[in-house]
Amino acid sequence: xKQSYPVLPLRDIVVFPHMIVPxxxxxxxxxxxxxxxMADDKEIFLVAQxxxxxxxxxxxxxxxxxxxxxxxxLLKLPDGTVRVLVAGKERGKLETMxxxxxxxxxxxxxxxxxxxxxxxxxxxxGEKVGxxxxxxxxxDLKALMRSVVEQFENYAKLNRKLPAETAVxxxxxxxxxxxxxxxxxxxxxxxxxxxxxxxxxxxAKRLEMVFAFMEGELGVLQVEKKIRxxxxxxxxxxxxxxxxxxxxxxxxxxxxxxxxxGEGDEVAELTQKIATLKLSKEARTKATSELKKLKTMAPMSxxxxxxxxxxxxxxxxxWGKKSKLKKDIGEAQGILDQDHYALEKVKDRxxxxxxxxxxTNKLKGPILCLVGPPGVxxxxxxxSIAKATGREFIRQSLGGVRxxxxxxxxxxxxxxxxxxxxxxxxxxAGASNPLFLLDEIDKLGQDFRxxxxxxxxxxxxxxxxxxxxxxxxxxxIDLSDVMFVCTANSLDLPQPLLDRMEIIRLEGYxxxxxxxxxxxxxxxxxxxxxxxxxxxxxxxxxxxxxxxRYYTREAGVRTLEREIAKLARKALRKIxxxxxxxxxxxxxxxxxxxxxxxxxxxxxxxxxxIGAVTGLAWTEVGGELLTIESVTVPGKGxxxxxxxxxxxxxxxxxxxxxxxxxxxxxxxxxxxxxxxKDIHVHLPEGAVPKDGPSAGIGLVTSIVSTLTGVSVRKDIxxxxxxxxxxxxxxxxxxxxxxLAAMRGGIKTVLIPMENEKDLAEIPANIxxxxxIIPVAHVDEVLRxxxxxxxxxxxxxxxxxxxxxxxxxxxxxxxxxHH
Numbered sequence: 001x002k003q004s005y006p007v008l009p010l011r012d013i014v015v016f017p018h019m020i021v022p023x024x025x026x027x028x029x030x031x032x033x034x035x036x037x038m039a040d041d042k043e044i045f046l047v048a049q050x051x052x053x054x055x056x057x058x059x060x061x062x063x064x065x066x067x068x069x070x071x072x073x074l075l076k077l078p079d080g081t082v083r084v085l086v087a088g089k090e091r092g093k094l095e096t097m098x099x100x101x102x103x104x105x106x107x108x109x110x111x112x113x114x115x116x117x118x119x120x121x122x123x124x125x126g127e128k129v130g131x132x133x134x135x136x137x138x139x140d141l142k143a144l145m146r147s148v149v150e151q152f153e154n155y156a157k158l159n160r161k162l163p164a165e166t167a168v169x170x171x172x173x174x175x176x177x178x179x180x181x182x183x184x185x186x187x188x189x190x191x192x193x194x195x196x197x198x199x200x201x202x203x204a205k206r207l208e209m210v211f212a213f214m215e216g217e218l219g220v221l222q223v224e225k226k227i228r229x230x231x232x233x234x235x236x237x238x239x240x241x242x243x244x245x246x247x248x249x250x251x252x253x254x255x256x257x258x259x260x261x262g263e264g265d266e267v268a269e270l271t272q273k274i275a276t277l278k279l280s281k282e283a284r285t286k287a288t289s290e291l292k293k294l295k296t297m298a299p300m301s302x303x304x305x306x307x308x309x310x311x312x313x314x315x316x317x318x319w320g321k322k323s324k325l326k327k328d329i330g331e332a333q334g335i336l337d338q339d340h341y342a343l344e345k346v347k348d349r350x351x352x353x354x355x356x357x358x359x360t361n362k363l364k365g366p367i368l369c370l371v372g373p374p375g376v377x378x379x380x381x382x383x384s385i386a387k388a389t390g391r392e393f394i395r396q397s398l399g400g401v402r403x404x405x406x407x408x409x410x411x412x413x414x415x416x417x418x419x420x421x422x423x424x425x426x427x428x429a430g431a432s433n434p435l436f437l438l439d440e441i442d443k444l445g446q447d448f449r450x451x452x453x454x455x456x457x458x459x460x461x462x463x464x465x466x467x468x469x470x471x472x473x474x475x476x477i478d479l480s481d482v483m484f485v486c487t488a489n490s491l492d493l494p495q496p497l498l499d500r501m502e503i504i505r506l507e508g509y510x511x512x513x514x515x516x517x518x519x520x521x522x523x524x525x526x527x528x529x530x531x532x533x534x535x536x537x538x539x540x541x542x543x544x545x546x547x548x549r550y551y552t553r554e555a556g557v558r559t560l561e562r563e564i565a566k567l568a569r570k571a572l573r574k575i576x577x578x579x580x581x582x583x584x585x586x587x588x589x590x591x592x593x594x595x596x597x598x599x600x601x602x603x604x605x606x607x608x609x610i611g612a613v614t615g616l617a618w619t620e621v622g623g624e625l626l627t628i629e630s631v632t633v634p635g636k637g638x639x640x641x642x643x644x645x646x647x648x649x650x651x652x653x654x655x656x657x658x659x660x661x662x663x664x665x666x667x668x669x670x671x672x673x674x675x676x677k678d679i680h681v682h683l684p685e686g687a688v689p690k691d692g693p694s695a696g697i698g699l700v701t702s703i704v705s706t707l708t709g710v711s712v713r714k715d716i717x718x719x720x721x722x723x724x725x726x727x728x729x730x731x732x733x734x735x736x737x738x739l740a741a742m743r744g745g746i747k748t749v750l751i752p753m754e755n756e757k758d759l760a761e762i763p764a765n766i767x768x769x770x771x772i773i774p775v776a777h778v779d780e781v782l783r784x785x786x787x788x789x790x791x792x793x794x795x796x797x798x799x800x801x802x803x804x805x806x807x808x809x810x811x812x813x814x815x816x817h818h
Contacts, residue, residue: 002095005045005068006033007104011052014194015067016181019088026081027055033103034074034084042071045106046086047094048195059097065199068092068108091198113177113201137176144207145179151214152183158221162186180206189213245299267295270311278320282475287314306412313419314473316427322481323431326390327358339384340377341520342513345761346370346504350385364462365433365483369441369498371491372506373622373736375556378487381506382437391483392434394425399443404450407459409472419472422459422479433481441497442488453494460484460500507735508555508622511742512765514548515541522561530568536582537571539564543585550590550597553743555622555736567593608714608787611706615698616719616740616749617690618733623740625717627684628698630706635678637661643683646691652721653681656699659724659778660707667782667790669707679703694731696722697750697781710786717741718750718781726778730754738766750775750784 008023008030015021025031037044047066054061073085091111098105137145153167166186173179184197187210200206253265274287290307297304326332332354336347349368356363370378379395386393401407410417418424425436444453458464465479486501509517523539539547547567552559570593571583585593615626639657641650657679664671681699683690697720705712719737721729730752731737741749753776759767775781782790 002107002109003068004105004107005043005092006036007045007047007062007097007106008033009057009062009104010046010048012191014048014191014198015046015069015086015088016185016198017067017088017090018178018181019185020072021086021088023084023086024081025084029056029103031082034071034082036103037071038074043089044069044071044086045092045094045108046088047106048191052191058099059094062094062097063195063199064094065111065195066092066094066108067198068110091201111201113203141176141204144204144211145176148179148183148207148211148214151211151218152186155187155214155218155221158218158225159188161188176207177203180210183207183210183214187213187217189217241300242298249299266308267291270294270315273315277315280319280476280478283314283319286473286475287311290314310412310472313423313427314475317423317477318426318430318432321431322433323391325357325433326388327354329354329358332388335388336384339387340381341517342509343377343381343506346381346506349502349504350388354389364480367460367462367484367486367501369486369488369501369503370506371488371503373508373555373619374489375554375558376506376508377556378506379437379439382435382439382485382487385483385485386435389435389483392429392431393437394429394434395437395439396421396425397439398452399440400445401452402445402447402449404452404455405471407452407455409470411471412474417472420470422468423470423473423477426477426479426482432478433483435483435485438484438486440488441486442490442492453497457496457500460486460497508739509557510739510763510765511545511548513763514557514560515544517557518544518548518560518564522557522564526561526565526568529565530572532568532572532575536575537568538582538584539567540584540586542587543590546587546590547585547594549743550599551594553599555739563594606714608711610709610711611702613698613702613705613712613785614714614717614744614746615695616717616737617695618692618736623733623736623738625740625744625746626690626695626698628695628702629682629684630699630702631680631682632677632706633680634676636676637674638678640678640680641682642680643686644689645683646689648693649691649695652693652696653699655724656696656703656722659700659722659726660703662724663726664707667704667708669704673707677707679706693721693729694719696720697728697775697778700726700778701781701785704782704790705786708790710788710790712785713748713787715745715747716750716785717744717746717748718785720750720752720755720775720781722778728752728775728777728781734758735762735766738762738770738772742766742769747771748773748784750781752776 008025010023013021013023025034033044045066046069047062049057050061050063051057067088068090069086069088071084072087075083077083092108093111094106095109096107149167149171152170156162156167170179170182170186173182180197180203184194184206193213197206197209200209270291274284274291279287290311294304294307294311297307329351333347333351336350340347353363353366370381372378382395383393405420407420407422409420409423422436426432426434438456441456444456446453458468459479462480465482467476468479469476491498491503518539519541523544527537547563548560551563554560567585571580571585574580574583583593591597611630613628615628617624617626639653641653645653660667660669661671661674664674681702683695697718700722701712701718704710719731721731723729734751734755735758738749748771750773753774756774759772773784775784
């Protein structure tokens with residue numbers, strides 16, 4: 001039978017039959033509906049909204065099925081809202097609704113309970129659940145009801161919001177429909193899902209649905225319980241560790257107070273260090289601050305380890321500790337002479353520095369850069385300087401270093417951060433005035449991690465390095481007492497870095513110097529290294545010279561040392577095999593021990609050649625002889641170059657060719673020849689890169705020789721840049737080039753006139769062993785280098801031309817040719 005009720009729309013709750021719930025009502029229409037119900041028979045219709053956010057719901061905003069309820073209690077609160085207690089009675093279907101009055105009124109028809117349709121339940125009896133006594137329920141339905149009650153007990157244990165007695169009350173319900181509604185009212189599911197349970201008429205299906213909902217919720221609640229218990233265990237473990245650590249600290253403190261001098265008490269030890277060390281004001285403030293932090297931290301925490309490591313580094317630096325420097329100049333000179341033969345320029349610079357240090361005692365540590373080819377003793381010279389000056393020796397190789405943090409350190413915010421190599425090595429040296437050797441400074445790399453060469457600008461500047469700031473320490477460190485010595489094979493360095501250093505060049509050794517070095521140091525060193533006894537191995541002077549000439553071609557002595565080691569090994573084997581009692585190496589038996597000769601010693605060419613000129617080249621590993629070859633081929637007056645030439649050398653070839661074309665009538669070359677011939681210039685050893693302008697006069701001589709058919713002298717070598725007017729400009733690397741000429745058995749060398757001043761620094765034995773002729777013009781070069789006169793050239797004019805000073809030609813300095 002249909003009835004009319006005031007309607008109370010519910011936002012986020014579904015009320016089931018036989019359920020008593022408190023509601024808070026604030027909307028005017030809802031309050032009016034309650035007041036109307038209280039004035040009448042206290043009955044009201046409760047129905048859920050589709051959208052909880054809708055403030056003024058209409059018929060379309062409400063579900064079709066709701067519950068008729070009795071208002072048990074109504075209480076108006078001071079803020080205007082109403083608290084009401086309602087008791088659900090029975091399901092009802094919303095038929096029609098009027099919205100014209102102060103509240104919503106609905107016509108509701110009751111919803112009858114459905115049949116029990118459980119597969120093996122009493123449906124086959126055709127009876128309704130409401131008419132069935134507990135004894136008449138089928139076993140399957142009873143089992144389902146029992147399962148629902150047990151499941152709810154498990155759910156209630158995990159869900160803390162439910163009172164403990166709820167499960168007991170539910171277990172006493174014997175009616176399946178009431179049981180399903182009671183469970184549905186107490187489980188936490190969405191409004192839409194509860195509405196589904198309200199709509200379902202079949203009690204058995206409702207029981208199955210609430211069972212399924214509880215199953216899903218149980219899974220979630222069990223995971224939540226696991227997480228809570230895990231968090232609780234972790235917190236208990238942390239609190240336990242903290243408590244035990246505090247106990248340990250207290251025990252250690254008590255032991256210390258009993259006169260153990262703070263044994264094991266790290267904080268006391270650090271406090272004592274800070275008090276006794278001669279720290280700078282900034283360092284003392286920082287150390288005290290970090291120690292204060294350490295005291296408040298848990299000893300086993302990660303942050304405490306970081307602070308402890310920082311204090312170890314800071315307090316491990318040599319604050320106020322200095323090595324006593326030697327001031328005896330004579331003793332220093334003796335040490336340098338004993339360790340290294342030759343290298344007079346470097347030794348003079350070191351002794352000069354010591355002299356100033358002895359008089360003033362204030363000179364800042366100089367920054368020297370030893371530049372020279374491999375194997376000439378740059379690194380070992382650094383050790384000798386340290387020994388001569390009485391400083392601690394530190395060597396740091398910079399070869400391949402690409403990370404700026406290697407110099408300045410990492411900031412402490414990074415995991416595994418470390419101070420830079422400067423600070424680390426200073427700590428290792430144990431003195432604030434060591435000799436710091438920065439080896440292979442020209443091999444520094446550069447990538448996205450920074451530019452270490454730029455980071456060195458502060459380190460190697462005497463005006464700035466008294467306040468060197470390492471990223472790890474974050475305090476200023478004074479490096480002004482450190483003597484920095486850098487080594488490099490070439491000056492391929494950033495200009496600002498180059499500007500901070502005093503460059504000292506170490507040229508390659510002459511043959512006589514190599515013999516002296518081998519006899520003084522190398523032979524004796526290898527005899528000791530191979531366990532040979534006195535008298536068992538002898539390397540004669542002529543044998544040593546042949547070893548240098550025919551088995552080595554280098555600026556330094558590394559290959560020579562390896563060859564001597566090879567001789568010592570073979571000699572030792574023969575002695576141990578019983579074939580010899582002692583071995584003496586002479587030129588006659590050298591090949592038996594050293595093998596086949598690797599290099600030719602003597603004239604670059606066997607005979608005079610047309611178009612083949614011996615040039616001189618400078619490389620990072622010393623000087624080299626460079627052959628320049630030219631031939632004519634049919635063509636149209638062009639020039640072709642091969643031999644892996646750089647851009648500068650290609651331009652030099654073009655300049656030489658243009659000069660020859662311009663002066664061709666003077667040299668007896670018909671201009672028409674250029675219309676039908678091309679010149680091909682080749683520099684052998686095509687795999688070796690070559691660059692630089694210093695082969696200019698050699699190129700001119702080669703081109704003129706091939707065009708005129710006049711051969712070039714085999715025993716002459718030359719170096720010099722040429723201009724389009726035939727002037728010869730100065731070059732660099734003169735000593736290395738002259739050494740190469742001497743090694744190659746060249747008799748005469750032509751050098752630019754402006755390089756004549758550099759001959760003062762060339763060793764006397766080189767000047768005496770070579771005929772060195774300065775030239776100012778190409779015509780002089782041709783007159784000296786070609787075997788015969790050119791048909792059209794007037795050599796008298798050439799002499800006059802050479803005597804004239806070069807007008808308007810600026811020297812280019814150390815233009816070098818690789």
